[in-house]
Amino acid sequence: MQASDKIAIAAAIIAACAFFATVWQAHLAHTHNRLSVRPLLVWARERTVNDTGTEVIFMLRNCGVGPAIITERVFLVDEKPFLPPTDTKDEVEAFVRSVLGSKCAWHLRAQGLPGLGSAFPAGDSQVIARIFFPNHSLQMVDDLLAQISTAEFRVRYESLYKERFVLLAT
Known part of the structure; x- marks a missing residue:
């Protein structure tokens, strides 16, 4: 060689x-x-107590570093999709009404859902439901929410690279 x-x-x-x-x-x-563009949706619940009652805020947050493309969002009761009545204009209000009904006094102060196909930006949050329970203590509200533990909120979403994720919130 x-x-x-x-x-x-x-x-x-x-x-x-x-x-x-x-x-x-x-x-x-x-x-x-x-x-570097992976979203991470989390379910958050905040509670505020004052002399007139207790307010509970259920919200969706994107704690990731990229936008979440919403492909599905649905309320579940006993693991089955909740179908609001056809005459209902607001799905969140119909869901809260079906779950809480007349078990106690409550007022839905704010509601919203991310749009299907929309981009949920990193660092953003959206209130799904803000419910006020007049004349209820924090313990009473926690007990009530524990009774409706069969209610869930499922969000399916994707990253910009089409990676699929699911958030199941209770």
């Missing part, structure tokens, strides 16, 4: 190593890019 053959073999080995290093770097960059 001559010196030129040894140089050619060394060059081929170096080229192969450079190729594999480039492929590995591309894989790491792709993984990083996916992580």
Whole structure:
């Protein structure tokens, strides 16, 4: 084997190593890019108590670093989708009415749902329901909410890379 053959073999080995290093770097960059736009939806509940009653706020937050593309959002009762009456204009109010009914006095002060196909920005939050329970203590409200534990809210969403995620909130 001559010196030129040894140089050619060394060059081929170096080229192969450079190729594999480039492929590995591309894989790491792709993984990083996916992580840098990954949404993370969480369910939050805030409670406020004052002399007139207790207010409970149910909200959706995106604690991730990328937008969540909403593909489905549905209320569930006993793990079955809640279908509001056809004459109802507000799905959240119909759901709260069906779950709480006349068990106690309550007022729905605010409600909302993210739109299907909409982008839920990173760091954003949306109030799903803000319910006021007049003349109810925090313990009474917690007991009431524990009784309706069969009620859930499911959100299916995607990242910009079409990765699919599900949030099931109780």
